[in-house]
Amino acid sequence: MKNATAKRLGHGAALNREDLARLDRFLHPVRRVPAGTDLIQRGETVSCVRLMISGLSARYKLLPDGRRSIMALLLPGDFCDLHVGVLGHMDHSVMTLAESEVVETSQSDIDGMMGAFPNIARGMRWIDMVDQSITREWLVSMGRRRADRQMAHFFCEIYHRMDMIDEVGSNSFALPMTQEELADTLGITPVHALRVLQSLRQSGMVQFQDGRISIPKLDSLETFAEFEGDYLHLGRS
Amino acid sequence: MKNATAKRLGHGAALNREDLARLDRFLHPVRRVPAGTDLIQRGETVSCVRLMISGLSARYKLLPDGRRSIMALLLPGDFCDLHVGVLGHMDHSVMTLAESEVVETSQSDIDGMMGAFPNIARGMRWIDMVDQSITREWLVSMGRRRADRQMAHFFCEIYHRMDMIDEVGSNSFALPMTQEELADTLGITPVHALRVLQSLRQSGMVQFQDGRISIPKLDSLETFAEFEGDYLHLGRS
DNA sequence: CGTCTGTTTGATCAACGTCAAGACCTGTGG
């Protein structure tokens, strides 16, 4: 039974027994963080690297008028701020959307591990690249997909990302976020998010209630969303 | 007289004489590419790393119905595909919007240089981080800013990025892209792009004609766009 | 002279936002 981090890294590089052992030592101590807590705030100087072990977090920015934009979801195995040390300060904030577990370590620890364990280093670079790819796909969704397709596309993506770390069971998984948070990640209003959600519900493609989502027929949803999963770099290309 | 690459790297790390000398050797040979050429296509296996020397390129994706989404502009000093080697294939394409000069090299060359010249390595990581930051800010613009503010914000950003490599003269600079390409980067239609452009022209904040843009009063434009430049990580903050 | 690409304009329509209000649930204090 591997942890989410090992599963994620394993998609980008083959890990051997020593890699896994090093990782296990790395994943301590775990800090438990309640929902709605800022892990890092905009403007802060970054002093350490954080890794999501469990739960759900989000990168976000607040605009002058108080509106919010969520620019990324951090799932177990994602890094909050890998490499941001080279920048002077954070240009955005990261908050937990649900109770989460994180590991905090130093950039030098990371660098040391990457130097000594090339497979892990390769896996981490892979995670980094995939995160960038996801951000670009979100741009496509925002710019060129209608809200219903965009939401469907978003759900497909999260399904695959959750599946990657074995968090999907019988076509459903925990997605502990509110409609408002969903709206902020799609760039729409909560009212519209609800209406789109209702139309997806009516068509029988999605259930989303009480922090849990169920996707009975992923195929239909992917077709509807015109989902092309290559940007997640999962397959045997 | 330093080149654009050195200027960009220099913002992220202090370069000494040897660093600059190594860079100079690195920047050969230069390949000249006409406008409208794909430097890399989606699905391709990445065999080399490309660096923009001059001109203008764009990361983009095409949707099944033929619409296009431009997810990033590559200015001189930007890397086309730094580190994408760890991914099996490109998930998007890169094309020149104007005649450009690029340097093509291998990932192992890059790795060698980064290993031997820590300042350069640091500068390259800085460029990478800033590019990610810019992508995130575009997400904010797409999701939460009206088209007029979004376009204004975009122009402010490009102004600063061009200024960083000393390409701005008397408040104007070359931006050789069409209205259609502009629309594809903002996620709107060409017709609407024109109308927004006209409103910005009328207010006297922007001139944009014949591949050149002029911003007489950057302050006004930044205020209008609610532009907060910290995400470009330029300042001495 | 015709074709092509890019720009411009107008009329109409759909997607999405705004405003306002109520329902439901949970936790809290009297």
Add this chain to the structure above:
DNA sequence: CCACAGGTCTTGACGTTGATCAAACAGACG
């Protein structure tokens, strides 16, 4: 046990932004 507050979800009426459709115009080029 009840009253109340706060957060989330839900619904309806109406307004705005931006898309769509169609056409004309200008310059570059063979």
